[in-house]
Amino acid sequence: MYYNWLDRWDERRAQRGDEGKTVTEFALDAETAFPNAAKIGSIKEFCVIADRAVDDPKFYDPPDGGNPKFQESDGWLKFPSDIATDIDENNMVWAKITKGGSLRQAIVVFHHWNASKRNRQIAKFLSVRGLTVVEIAMPYHFxxxxxxxxxxxxxxxxxxxxxxxxxxxxxxxxxxxxxWLKSEGYEDVSVLGMSLGSWVAGLIAAHDLAVSKASLFLTGGSLADMVWSGRATRAIRNSLAPDIQLTDFRRAWGPLNMENYAHRLARPGLHLHVVLARRDKVILPELSHGFMQTLTRAGALPTVLQLNCGHYSLAMPPYILLAGLSLKRFL
Known part of the structure; x- marks a missing residue:
């Protein structure tokens, strides 16, 4: 009875999230993803370029800039993004800093897709334990x-x-x-990502040796499979389905598939922590479990906590308390 109610609660929350989501036009737009690519007109050509990006060890390496132009004031940090888009607001990165104690440890938090506000509870929970918490705004958020x-x-x-x-x-x-955090004297830098933010945090951990710990809440390996099968992305699936098959979609978004970087996530010196929801309809459990198996085969030893809740109900007690305690022990 309780779990039936919990499932219905998750579904109502998902329905609220559907507001404003509509079927829109499918587009390749290869030049936006790969600036040096010639204009292409077929998914097959797109997939060839995506394959090259997966094999390119520098695809996720930001350029070495001269003056980074960081501005810190009253608990906020802002700096220009190294990718310029046609939305001016998106080209300036904002981050909220909650200072910890004397520990020279920091954690960068990447929130879920469509997050409307930062999480003061997470910031307080971690900062009172000595960590400096930096909640960054992902593209097109906040x-x-x-x-x-x-x-x-x-x-x-x-x-x-x-x-x-x-x-x-x-x-x-x-x-x-x-x-910037390393230049400020933080010796230990971790990342925490939730849902879509877990893909960003995971890709950073895979490519940046400065990251010592990565905690991924509600994650999976293939972003394409998540979008194709997930409850929150039905409008995107309906936009894609008339024009692309799942096999091509997976290949096209190969650079976004963390399974393609499992060997990097298994590198020595990186510790992984994962929180999964057994009743998740947004990131299906089979996707998450497949990702865990891929990590294990690559030699990683993630600490995994599985909770009998849904994607959205993870934020409810007792589940969020159990997840928080697991994260505390990990960090």
Missing amino acids: ERSRPGSAHADYMLSPNLGRTIQSIRQAVWDGRKLIR
């Missing part, structure tokens, strides 16, 4: 939102190229922030 948009539709959409650009921008922004 201060970076696209004017007139009801949700962060430019970060995750049926525009294949723009979605790749957005995730890559989030990774570059996060890595640039981590470089």
